[in-house]
Amino acid sequence: MASLKDQLLKAGLIDKSKAAKLEQEQRKQAHQKTAKAQKQAKKSGEVMVDEAKLLAEKALQEKAERSKELNRQQREQAEKKAIQAQIKQLITLNRIDRKRGDIAYQFADGSKIKKIYLTAELQDQLAYGIIVLVKLGDGYELVPKQVAEKIAQRDAACILVQNTGSTEQVAVEEDDPYADYKIPDDLMW
Numbered sequence: 001m002a003s004l005k006d007q008l009l010k011a012g013l014i015d016k017s018k019a020a021k022l023e024q025e026q027r028k029q030a031h032q033k034t035a036k037a038q039k040q041a042k043k044s045g046e047v048m049v050d051e052a053k054l055l056a057e058k059a060l061q062e063k064a065e066r067s068k069e070l071n072r073q074q075r076e077q078a079e080k081k082a083i084q085a086q087i088k089q090l091i092t093l094n095r096i097d098r099k100r101g102d103i104a105y106q107f108a109d110g111s112k113i114k115k116i117y118l119t120a121e122l123q124d125q126l127a128y129g130i131i132v133l134v135k136l137g138d139g140y141e142l143v144p145k146q147v148a149e150k151i152a153q154r155d156a157a158c159i160l161v162q163n164t165g166s167t168e169q170v171a172v173e174e175d176d177p178y179a180d181y182k183i184p185d186d187l188m189w
Contacts, residue, residue, distance in 0.1 A: 005019050005022075005023075083154045083155060084155070086154060087151050087154050087155055087158055088136065088137075090143070090147055090150055090151055091134055091136045091141050091143055091147075091151070091158075094143045094144060094147040095136075095141040095142060095143055096122065096131060096141075096142040096143065096144070098116070098117070098118055098119065098122055098142055100119055101116070101117035101118040101119050102117060102119070103117065103118050103119065103120060103123055104116075104117055105117070105118045105123060105126070107133060107160055107161050108160075109135065109160055114140065116140055118142075122142060126142065126161065126163065127163055128163065129145060129162065129163040129164050130144070130145060131143065131144055131145065132144075132145055132147075132148035132159060132161065132162045133159075133160045133161035133162075134148060134151060134158050134159055134160060135157075135158050135160055136158075140160065145162075148162060
């Protein structure tokens, strides 16, 4: 819908120069009113509030806050990436070779039961807590206990199996009533 000025121009009731002159006078009057209001506010001691400036400042503050939040999120993502890269490097540099494994070792990964193959020596070390089973991407690796402690400091969710047993528990205690009975080698739990 056209403005009243445009409609009057089309109808030929006013010409362009008169319309421009009227617009200029209206702007002057509006400016004079605001100037007059500011002078009265200064005389009476009131503070004149410029709403446009307040809205602009508020918009700038909101933009700065959004920018800070976005920067914080980007920093957190970068830190997570760096931590994951450190974990991957620790695992790849210190993983224990288990290629000749023929004994199936089952463990829980979340809600699923997974299986890897180990040698008898690696199975004993894992049972006694000398080595630890960790998750690397979609695979699983064995690393020494000291390396697993460093990984756990960065992200404990990577540690899947970490037993707290020690080699000292292997030694038969003197007052053990079953010390005379040997456990068969082929017994699997």
